[in-house]
């Protein structure tokens with residue numbers, strides 16, 4: 001996979017080529033196989049297929065049609081260009097498999113779901129690098145938010161900024177009920193601004209007032225607070241998280257696919273279309289923003305603060 005990743009990264013990045021997400025997704029794609037009766041995945045005698053790359057483990061239960069994508073990029077599952085590329089390859093494989101109807105995103109790293117965008121990718125790099133990186137961030141969001149599959153985030157650790165965006169892009173969020181785990185779009189704390197599509201996704205989950213306050217203050221919400229403001233849908237003990245996520249997906253999959261998919265598309269289309277229509281402009285905005293000396297200084301200070309906290 002290591003050899004494949006840079007090739008795909010270039011494919012995502014090259015403006016002349018069709019981006020991966022130009023394939024129709026939740027809007028205008030044929031329904032997946034008919035749902036049949038709701039079935040508890042754990043009761044099925046089924047075959048499990050697994051594949052993995054360097055940073056993501058994927059397991060597909062062919063009986064239930066539910067896959068688990070486990071993020072495994074130590075130390076903190078930061079969303080680097082390589083990670084995002086491998087993530088999109090894995091998700092595309094599942095999208096193309098008509099037997100797969102639902103995905104659980106979770107982490108293989110104890111206490112961390114994802115630490116968000118890899119800050120080192122945004123520090124002192126070339127314009128070309130920033131363009132490639134930001135296109136990959138967009139691609140991840142377009143794929144998850146626009147997925148035809150039922151998507152559930154099983155949040156088994158802290159999940160700031162880009163990690164929170166991944167969870168927000170799913171259909172349902174279940175978090176481990178550990179008050180030490182936090183989640184939120186904390187960009188303001190780093191001296192940066194959440195882009196409009198992060199904000200739109202957040203508003204669609206928690207509503208305008210809660211989103212505005214949380215974004216302006218760069219809040220990281222503890223798990224109980226995240227439940228209270230509707231940022232996550234439920235809390236469960238950590239050991240029950242994966243079973244609960246599978247049970248929720250089975251429940252959603254009990255409905256006819258076409259009705260659920262068209263409804264999802266209707267709810268999300270405006271927000272998705274907005275980025276699709278302004279993708280290049282959004283990349284240019286990111287580059288102008290991130291190359292400002294004041295922003296580079298803020299990011300540098302934030303990284304120093306992380307290191308000091310450790311030592």
Ligand SMILES: CCCCC/C=C\C/C=C\C=C\CC(=O)SCCNC(=O)CCNC(=O)[C@H](O)C(C)(C)COP(=O)(O)OP(=O)(O)OC[C@H]1O[C@@H](n2cnc3c(N)ncnc32)[C@H](O)[C@@H]1OP(=O)(O)O
Nearest residue numbers: 078115116117118119120160161162193195286289306310
């Ligand atoms: C008006 C126009 C606007 C246009 C704007 C366009 C774009 C805006 C731009 C960007 C948007 C960005 C969104 C983001 O996602 S930014 C990333 C935000 N992430 C964070 O704030 C998380 C920071 N990390 C933490 O809080 C902790 O690390 C964490 C709670 C995740 C884990 O704590 P723990 O104590 O277990 O581990 P640490 O010792 O802190 O970390 C280990 C190791 O990992 C490094 N690291 C942590 N997070 C990141 C990261 N996100 N990227 C890169 N590296 C990270 C950390 O520095 C340690 O490294 P080392 O010291 O071991 O070398």
